[in-house]
Amino acid sequence: MTVLRPLRPSLRWTLGFAAVALAIGVLYGWERNLNARLEQAAAAGRLEECLRYGNQLAALSWLPGHSRLDPDRCRRQRALQLWQAKQWREALTLQQQLVEAHPQDAEARRRLTAWGQELRNRASRLFQAGDLEGALAAAAPLPAKGEASLLKQEMLEIWNRNRLQLERADRLVGQARWWEALDALNRIDHPWWQQRGVPLKQKAQAGIQSLKGKEKEHDNHGEGELAHSVPVDQLDALVQRRIAAGVNDWQAFQQACAELGGRVVEAGPESACQKP
16 A cells, blocks of 8 residues: 655745746736737727737736836727717727826826817807707716816806897897897897897897987977987987996996986886986
């Protein structure tokens, strides 16, 4: 009967070290294989494969004396490819990952900043042109935390404020309250809404001119519904002077009326300045 003797401690250490060395050798061999595959995939433009090999190489970065080949090479190429394909969100996500993985990489950060600014400019152009939905979509992928939400909120506030001013001006024009309508229209500060307000502004200005016509008619006949109105030419000159100084239209009208010794009243459907 054969009796198996236990291995001596020195032999066990030797075998264990050999196993570890073999494993490490296998890992180095696998790393070299991955490097070769990554190079081939990058050269052939197979970026999905390239990304996969790059991720596997990154997992081996702990190996002493590991290859200096950049495992993020394909990620950079993929981010650029996505950006050129107008897949903004995916491109920015990948570029953000690169910046986070390599905080000292100035080029990666510069590209992320440039792409973010390009999206902001695109969103602004669409917004100014009246394409609210397009502007919101363009701003959605912005990389800075919370920036997309803040920009969306700002655009919606501007949009709704201008819309409400135009609706108010429309009501005031319908009531022949010309000065108030003109004030509402001049508060609109968005180019697209300003353009939509042009017909209403023309009506309001024509209404103010009609007051001057009525005053002349009164002067010719010695009577009329504006018998107690202040001189419209003087009123308009004072109003325009105040508007040029930065006073809004309606306040300018009220102040000019008071300066001429009048008070603002509803003269039929119109807001007029009449002497007591």
